[in-house]
Amino acid sequence: MTLPRPDLAPDGSLERDDMEALQREIADAAVFEDDFAFDPAALSNPLATASSPDEPPIVAGVDQSFLTNSEGDQDRALSAVVAMQGGEVIERVHAVTPLEIPYIPGLLAFREGGPILEALEGLSVDPDLFLFDGSGRIHFRQAGIATHIGVIRDVPAVGVAKSLLCGTPREDTENLPAGTRVPIEANSRVDCPDGTLIGYAVQTRQYDSPDRYINPLYVSPGHRVGPETAADIALALASSYKLPEPVRLADGYADEAKREVDETA
Template sequence: MESLQREIADDAVFDDDFGFDPAALSSASPAAQQQLTETPTGSDTESIADTPLVAGVDQAFFDDQAISAVVVLQGGEVVERTHAITDLSIPYIPGLLAFREGGPIVAALETLDCDPDLLCVDGSGRIHYRQAGLATHIGVVFDTPSIGVAKNLLCGSPQESVDDRPTGWRTPIEADDAVDCADGMIIGYAYQSRQYESSNRHINPLYVSPGHRVAVDTTVDLVAALCDGYKLPEPTRLADSYADDLKAELS
């Protein structure tokens, strides 16, 4: 499994290679998106990018089954929802999450009618021992730009302390001895998407990293654009809620 992950990391592209304008990514209304993606040309306007389709991917678990939920947004509007319920074949092993949860996610994405421009995955991308987290696996399988958004840091070291940071704060995550690349290479970011105003409690940052066809610095900018006052990017927040609803129905 580890050798396969190294092959996946070799196939992954950790540079920007996508066909949409990053400025068009937000949770704004379609009308606002249209204004955002147009540039004046004399007395006319010229569209510089189509509003991208962003698929949020998240999962819930029921007994030995994975409930993989996908919610696709375009200009802040939900345009498609789908899911798959599949059996889990291996236990959770740190660093090998993609082999447990990747198949169920692939099954859900294969039922989509649309072709997303960006996959926003609940899990790590390049912040991984072999630079091949869940978001990297999924991105390479579909050859679709993907980003990983994790709630916990799997490996690597933040350049600064992540404690009690304000909304919008970010710091690079550097590779350390646990990561299969040069020490000090920036493999992701800690990003404080939301924070309480009171000093009595705090929200932990997200750990974001490129999965495939997105550069590390661009990744954190995309996540910042997709958050809408919540901790999670809106596509994954809605996918998380959808997965929980499906689980409740099963229960």
């Protein structure tokens, strides 16, 4: 497809200052409120939407794995995409591309964005929503990988991260009951006014035990999704596991595809 904003595509050859400047452009272009055509409530009841006159929304999960060379260094990214509709997997695609730069906190999209864009080109369906294993607005410059790819393709996107990159929870996030959400607000590490709501800590699952607990996910809007809706979506799609199902399946598919690549190498 023709990218709506090819000028914002991640370029690993840029200097760090230029990468950060590009991220600020992306944040300025991002829409951190709901701007999509489907009812998010449809995601929590796929059987009902499957029998309704309207087509259920297509949701794609995106995750990454990495391949190593003979010296044991990571030199390629494997980007995996799993598209679901009405609770069923309808397509899986992946792409393997060289890595241009090492991992640098806050600049993940410049390492993984190109491989992801190439994998997305392989999709024959047109998802209504993308969920990324990574951050959206919970990011130093409000431009995590979900925001970066969401803006480039101008698609609704949500970031689902396992750890908090920046920002401050408004309440304690330890041992939360399932279904709880805690607002994450901007602090001095984020390029927006302190106290701005940039996402939520979302407790999708929890152990029924006082001796151990599951940490929350850190969910934030990427593009064309508001923070409350992003949290709603994460809870609705985390059916039996901590991760929302499209991201969980993309994670498993990334590992599966990686084994296949290793076996044919």
